[in-house]
Amino acid sequence: MPIPDYQTLMLPLLKLAGDGAVHSKRDTVPELALQFGLSEEEQKELLPSGKQEIFDNRVGWARTYLKKALLIDYVQRGQFRITEQGKQVLAENPPRIDNSFLCRFPAFVEFKRRSQTAETEKSNLVAATTETDTPDDLMATGYLNRRSQVEEDALERVKSCSAEFFERLVVKLITAMGYGGSLADAGRAIGKSGDGGIDGVIKEDRLGLEQIYIQAKRWDNTSVGRPEIQKFVGALHGKRARKGIFLTTSTFTKDAREYATGLDIKVILIDGAELAKFMFDFEVGISTESTYVVKHIDIDFFEDDAGSNGGHE
Numbered sequence: 001m002p003i004p005d006y007q008t009l010m011l012p013l014l015k016l017a018g019d020g021a022v023h024s025k026r027d028t029v030p031e032l033a034l035q036f037g038l039s040e041e042e043q044k045e046l047l048p049s050g051k052q053e054i055f056d057n058r059v060g061w062a063r064t065y066l067k068k069a070l071l072i073d074y075v076q077r078g079q080f081r082i083t084e085q086g087k088q089v090l091a092e093n094p095p096r097i098d099n100s101f102l103c104r105f106p107a108f109v110e111f112k113r114r115s116q117t118a119e120t121e122k123s124n125l126v127a128a129t130t131e132t133d134t135p136d137d138l139m140a141t142g143y144l145n146r147r148s149q150v151e152e153d154a155l156e157r158v159k160s161c162s163a164e165f166f167e168r169l170v171v172k173l174i175t176a177m178g179y180g181g182s183l184a185d186a187g188r189a190i191g192k193s194g195d196g197g198i199d200g201v202i203k204e205d206r207l208g209l210e211q212i213y214i215q216a217k218r219w220d221n222t223s224v225g226r227p228e229i230q231k232f233v234g235a236l237h238g239k240r241a242r243k244g245i246f247l248t249t250s251t252f253t254k255d256a257r258e259y260a261t262g263l264d265i266k267v268i269l270i271d272g273a274e275l276a277k278f279m280f281d282f283e284v285g286i287s288t289e290s291t292y293v294v295k296h297i298d299i300d301f302f303e304d305d306a307g308s309n310g311g312h313e
Protein backbone atom coordinates (compact mmCIF):
# COMPACT_ATOMS: atom_id res chain seq x y z
CA MET A 1 0.00 0.00 0.00
CA PRO A 2 1.14 3.63 -0.39
CA ILE A 3 3.23 5.03 2.44
CA PRO A 4 0.88 7.32 4.42
CA ASP A 5 1.62 11.04 4.46
CA TYR A 6 2.62 12.68 7.73
CA GLN A 7 -0.83 14.22 8.36
CA THR A 8 -2.50 10.82 8.07
CA LEU A 9 -0.08 9.62 10.76
CA MET A 10 -1.00 12.34 13.27
CA LEU A 11 -4.13 10.77 14.76
CA PRO A 12 -2.74 7.20 14.97
CA LEU A 13 0.40 8.58 16.62
CA LEU A 14 -1.63 10.57 19.17
CA LYS A 15 -3.80 7.52 19.89
CA LEU A 16 -0.70 5.45 20.42
CA ALA A 17 0.44 8.00 23.01
CA GLY A 18 -3.03 8.06 24.54
CA ASP A 19 -2.07 5.51 27.17
CA GLY A 20 -0.14 8.26 28.94
CA ALA A 21 3.12 6.32 28.88
CA VAL A 22 6.42 7.64 27.62
CA HIS A 23 7.01 6.53 24.02
CA SER A 24 10.06 6.61 21.79
CA LYS A 25 10.69 6.57 18.08
CA ARG A 26 11.93 3.01 18.45
CA ASP A 27 8.51 1.70 19.49
CA THR A 28 6.20 4.05 17.54
CA VAL A 29 7.62 3.53 14.04
CA PRO A 30 7.21 -0.31 14.01
CA GLU A 31 3.77 -0.07 15.64
CA LEU A 32 2.48 2.44 13.10
CA ALA A 33 3.99 0.45 10.25
CA LEU A 34 2.04 -2.57 11.51
CA GLN A 35 -1.18 -0.57 11.74
CA PHE A 36 -0.86 0.58 8.14
CA GLY A 37 0.20 -2.85 6.88
CA LEU A 38 3.47 -1.67 5.41
CA SER A 39 5.80 -4.32 4.05
CA GLU A 40 9.44 -4.49 5.05
CA GLU A 41 10.40 -3.12 1.64
CA GLU A 42 8.03 -0.16 2.04
CA GLN A 43 9.42 0.58 5.49
CA LYS A 44 12.95 0.62 4.07
CA GLU A 45 12.12 2.87 1.10
CA LEU A 46 14.44 5.87 1.22
CA LEU A 47 14.08 9.56 0.49
CA PRO A 48 15.87 10.68 -2.69
CA SER A 49 18.75 11.80 -0.49
CA GLY A 50 19.27 8.15 0.48
CA LYS A 51 19.84 9.22 4.09
CA GLN A 52 16.58 8.25 5.79
CA GLU A 53 13.56 5.99 5.39
CA ILE A 54 10.48 7.83 4.07
CA PHE A 55 8.12 6.34 6.66
CA ASP A 56 10.49 7.06 9.53
CA ASN A 57 10.80 10.65 8.31
CA ARG A 58 7.04 11.15 8.09
CA VAL A 59 6.47 9.76 11.58
CA GLY A 60 9.05 12.26 12.78
CA TRP A 61 7.25 15.17 11.17
CA ALA A 62 3.87 14.03 12.53
CA ARG A 63 5.42 13.96 16.00
CA THR A 64 6.94 17.42 15.54
CA TYR A 65 3.66 18.99 14.44
CA LEU A 66 1.74 17.42 17.32
CA LYS A 67 4.36 18.82 19.66
CA LYS A 68 4.06 22.30 18.13
CA ALA A 69 0.30 22.17 18.84
CA LEU A 70 1.10 21.09 22.43
CA LEU A 71 -0.73 17.79 22.04
CA ILE A 72 2.41 15.89 23.02
CA ASP A 73 5.53 16.95 24.87
CA TYR A 74 9.13 15.76 24.73
CA VAL A 75 10.32 14.44 28.07
CA GLN A 76 13.89 13.63 27.06
CA ARG A 77 15.97 12.78 24.02
CA GLY A 78 13.78 10.98 21.47
CA GLN A 79 10.95 10.35 23.96
CA PHE A 80 7.51 11.92 24.25
CA ARG A 81 4.13 11.55 25.95
CA ILE A 82 0.65 12.94 25.52
CA THR A 83 -0.35 16.22 27.20
CA GLU A 84 -3.65 17.07 28.89
CA GLN A 85 -4.59 19.01 25.75
CA GLY A 86 -3.81 15.93 23.69
CA LYS A 87 -6.07 13.81 25.89
CA GLN A 88 -8.88 16.32 25.43
CA VAL A 89 -8.48 16.05 21.66
CA LEU A 90 -8.72 12.26 21.79
CA ALA A 91 -11.85 12.57 23.95
CA GLU A 92 -13.50 14.42 21.06
CA ASN A 93 -12.93 11.31 18.91
CA PRO A 94 -11.95 13.29 15.77
CA PRO A 95 -12.02 11.36 12.48
CA ARG A 96 -8.71 12.93 11.43
CA ILE A 97 -6.01 15.25 12.70
CA ASP A 98 -4.16 17.34 10.13
CA ASN A 99 -2.71 20.82 9.78
CA SER A 100 -6.18 22.30 9.35
CA PHE A 101 -7.27 20.70 12.63
CA LEU A 102 -4.13 21.89 14.43
CA CYS A 103 -4.78 25.48 13.40
CA ARG A 104 -7.35 25.67 16.20
CA PHE A 105 -4.44 25.80 18.65
CA PRO A 106 -2.72 29.19 19.06
CA ALA A 107 0.69 27.61 19.64
CA PHE A 108 0.54 25.85 16.28
CA VAL A 109 -0.65 28.98 14.47
CA GLU A 110 2.21 30.92 16.03
CA PHE A 111 4.65 28.22 14.94
CA LYS A 112 3.38 28.48 11.36
CA ARG A 113 3.44 32.28 11.51
CA ARG A 114 7.07 32.35 12.58
CA SER A 115 8.04 30.12 9.67
CA GLN A 116 6.44 32.36 7.06
CA THR A 117 7.38 35.75 5.68
CA ALA A 118 5.04 38.67 6.19
CA GLU A 119 4.24 38.86 2.47
CA THR A 120 3.19 35.22 2.15
CA GLU A 121 1.88 34.56 5.65
CA LYS A 122 -1.79 34.30 4.75
CA SER A 123 -1.44 32.25 1.56
CA ASN A 124 1.12 29.90 3.05
CA LEU A 125 -1.03 29.22 6.10
CA VAL A 126 -3.93 28.23 3.85
CA ALA A 127 -1.65 26.00 1.79
CA ALA A 128 -0.26 24.40 4.94
CA THR A 129 -3.74 23.31 5.99
CA THR A 130 -4.14 21.09 2.95
CA GLU A 131 -0.58 20.08 2.02
CA THR A 132 0.08 16.38 2.60
CA ASP A 133 3.83 16.54 2.06
CA THR A 134 6.43 17.13 4.72
CA PRO A 135 9.09 19.77 4.10
CA ASP A 136 11.45 16.92 3.23
CA ASP A 137 8.87 15.53 0.78
CA LEU A 138 8.52 18.95 -0.83
CA MET A 139 12.27 19.33 -1.23
CA ALA A 140 12.52 15.81 -2.65
CA THR A 141 9.64 16.42 -5.08
CA GLY A 142 11.17 19.70 -6.21
CA TYR A 143 14.53 18.04 -6.73
CA LEU A 144 13.04 15.15 -8.72
CA ASN A 145 10.96 17.51 -10.87
CA ARG A 146 14.01 19.64 -11.56
CA ARG A 147 16.12 16.59 -12.33
CA SER A 148 13.50 15.17 -14.68
CA GLN A 149 13.33 18.42 -16.63
CA VAL A 150 17.12 18.69 -16.91
CA GLU A 151 17.36 15.08 -18.11
CA GLU A 152 14.66 15.63 -20.73
CA ASP A 153 16.40 18.77 -21.99
CA ALA A 154 19.77 17.01 -22.08
CA LEU A 155 18.38 14.10 -24.11
CA GLU A 156 16.75 16.41 -26.63
CA ARG A 157 20.04 18.21 -27.12
CA VAL A 158 21.90 14.90 -27.56
CA LYS A 159 19.40 13.80 -30.22
CA SER A 160 19.95 17.02 -32.15
CA CYS A 161 23.75 16.95 -32.00
CA SER A 162 26.09 15.60 -34.67
CA ALA A 163 27.34 12.03 -34.79
CA GLU A 164 30.84 13.24 -33.93
CA PHE A 165 29.58 15.12 -30.88
CA PHE A 166 27.62 12.05 -29.74
CA GLU A 167 30.77 9.98 -30.07
CA ARG A 168 32.69 12.41 -27.84
CA LEU A 169 29.84 12.41 -25.34
CA VAL A 170 29.93 8.61 -25.10
CA VAL A 171 33.70 8.74 -24.53
CA LYS A 172 33.38 11.28 -21.73
CA LEU A 173 30.49 9.46 -20.09
CA ILE A 174 32.19 6.07 -20.11
CA THR A 175 35.41 7.45 -18.67
CA ALA A 176 33.47 9.46 -16.07
CA MET A 177 31.90 6.17 -14.96
CA GLY A 178 35.35 4.69 -14.45
CA TYR A 179 35.75 2.68 -17.65
CA GLY A 180 37.90 3.10 -20.73
CA GLY A 181 41.17 3.88 -19.03
CA SER A 182 42.19 7.48 -19.76
CA LEU A 183 40.06 9.91 -21.77
CA ALA A 184 42.64 9.74 -24.56
CA ASP A 185 42.57 5.93 -24.57
CA ALA A 186 38.79 5.82 -24.76
CA GLY A 187 38.75 8.50 -27.45
CA ARG A 188 41.07 6.44 -29.64
CA ALA A 189 39.11 3.25 -29.01
CA ILE A 190 35.58 4.40 -29.79
CA GLY A 191 34.36 5.25 -33.24
CA LYS A 192 37.32 3.70 -35.01
CA SER A 193 36.23 0.11 -35.44
CA GLY A 194 33.17 0.00 -37.69
CA ASP A 195 33.60 -3.76 -37.56
CA GLY A 196 30.33 -5.61 -38.09
CA GLY A 197 28.09 -3.93 -35.51
CA ILE A 198 30.86 -2.71 -33.21
CA ASP A 199 31.61 1.00 -32.87
CA GLY A 200 34.52 0.64 -30.51
CA VAL A 201 36.25 -1.27 -27.76
CA ILE A 202 37.36 0.12 -24.41
CA LYS A 203 39.26 -1.11 -21.39
CA GLU A 204 37.17 -2.24 -18.44
CA ASP A 205 39.89 -0.82 -16.20
CA ARG A 206 43.04 1.23 -16.65
CA LEU A 207 45.20 -1.88 -17.04
CA GLY A 208 43.00 -3.28 -19.78
CA LEU A 209 42.66 -6.69 -18.13
CA GLU A 210 39.36 -7.10 -19.95
CA GLN A 211 37.69 -5.26 -22.79
CA ILE A 212 34.16 -4.02 -23.35
CA TYR A 213 32.72 -3.60 -26.84
CA ILE A 214 30.48 -0.65 -27.66
CA GLN A 215 27.63 -0.03 -30.08
CA ALA A 216 25.89 3.35 -30.14
CA LYS A 217 22.80 4.39 -32.10
CA ARG A 218 21.90 8.09 -32.20
CA TRP A 219 18.29 7.56 -33.17
CA ASP A 220 15.36 9.86 -32.50
CA ASN A 221 12.07 8.01 -32.00
CA THR A 222 12.71 4.65 -33.69
CA SER A 223 13.07 1.84 -31.14
CA VAL A 224 16.03 -0.53 -31.34
CA GLY A 225 14.68 -4.02 -31.94
CA ARG A 226 15.95 -7.52 -31.44
CA PRO A 227 17.66 -7.79 -34.88
CA GLU A 228 20.03 -4.95 -33.98
CA ILE A 229 20.94 -6.62 -30.68
CA GLN A 230 21.43 -9.96 -32.42
CA LYS A 231 23.80 -8.33 -34.88
CA PHE A 232 25.76 -6.82 -32.01
CA VAL A 233 25.90 -10.15 -30.17
CA GLY A 234 27.12 -11.86 -33.32
CA ALA A 235 29.94 -9.34 -33.55
CA LEU A 236 30.80 -10.01 -29.90
CA HIS A 237 30.99 -13.75 -30.53
CA GLY A 238 33.26 -13.05 -33.47
CA LYS A 239 35.62 -11.25 -31.09
CA ARG A 240 35.20 -13.91 -28.40
CA ALA A 241 34.04 -11.09 -26.17
CA ARG A 242 31.87 -11.57 -23.10
CA LYS A 243 30.87 -7.99 -22.36
CA GLY A 244 29.17 -5.31 -24.42
CA ILE A 245 27.29 -2.05 -24.07
CA PHE A 246 24.60 -0.98 -26.53
CA LEU A 247 23.60 2.66 -26.20
CA THR A 248 20.82 4.47 -27.97
CA THR A 249 19.20 7.87 -27.68
CA SER A 250 15.80 6.27 -28.36
CA THR A 251 14.35 3.13 -26.72
CA PHE A 252 14.59 -0.65 -26.90
CA THR A 253 11.67 -2.87 -27.76
CA LYS A 254 10.47 -5.39 -25.17
CA ASP A 255 11.66 -8.20 -27.44
CA ALA A 256 15.14 -6.68 -27.57
CA ARG A 257 15.39 -6.43 -23.79
CA GLU A 258 14.13 -9.97 -23.24
CA TYR A 259 16.66 -11.28 -25.74
CA ALA A 260 19.53 -9.44 -24.05
CA THR A 261 18.47 -10.73 -20.63
CA GLY A 262 18.63 -14.37 -21.74
CA LEU A 263 22.14 -14.27 -23.19
CA ASP A 264 25.05 -16.24 -21.79
CA ILE A 265 27.24 -13.15 -22.17
CA LYS A 266 26.73 -9.76 -20.52
CA VAL A 267 25.13 -7.15 -22.76
CA ILE A 268 24.00 -3.91 -21.11
CA LEU A 269 21.30 -1.90 -22.87
CA ILE A 270 21.24 1.83 -22.17
CA ASP A 271 18.32 3.74 -23.68
CA GLY A 272 17.91 7.50 -23.99
CA ALA A 273 16.30 7.99 -20.58
CA GLU A 274 19.04 5.98 -18.86
CA LEU A 275 21.71 7.82 -20.84
CA ALA A 276 20.33 11.13 -19.56
CA LYS A 277 20.29 9.83 -15.98
CA PHE A 278 23.94 8.81 -16.24
CA MET A 279 24.78 12.21 -17.72
CA PHE A 280 23.10 13.82 -14.72
CA ASP A 281 24.75 11.56 -12.12
CA PHE A 282 28.24 11.89 -13.58
CA GLU A 283 27.85 15.56 -14.64
CA VAL A 284 28.59 15.06 -18.32
CA GLY A 285 27.13 18.03 -20.15
CA ILE A 286 25.37 18.97 -16.90
CA SER A 287 26.80 21.20 -14.19
CA THR A 288 25.74 22.18 -10.68
CA GLU A 289 23.97 25.54 -10.57
CA SER A 290 23.12 25.82 -6.87
CA THR A 291 23.69 23.77 -3.73
CA TYR A 292 21.38 23.81 -0.71
CA VAL A 293 22.58 22.31 2.56
CA VAL A 294 19.82 20.65 4.60
CA LYS A 295 20.57 20.60 8.32
CA HIS A 296 18.96 18.96 11.34
CA ILE A 297 19.43 18.91 15.08
CA ASP A 298 22.46 16.90 16.22
CA ILE A 299 20.78 14.66 18.79
CA ASP A 300 24.10 13.31 20.10
CA PHE A 301 25.12 16.85 21.05
CA PHE A 302 22.24 17.02 23.52
CA GLU A 303 22.53 13.42 24.71
CA ASP A 304 23.72 14.33 28.20
CA ASP A 305 20.90 16.79 28.75
CA ALA A 306 17.95 14.90 30.22
CA GLY A 307 15.61 17.65 29.15
CA SER A 308 16.77 17.85 25.56
CA ASN A 309 14.31 17.71 22.69
CA GLY A 310 14.28 15.30 19.75
CA GLY A 311 12.31 15.39 16.55
CA HIS A 312 12.61 17.51 13.46
CA GLU A 313 13.06 20.97 14.94
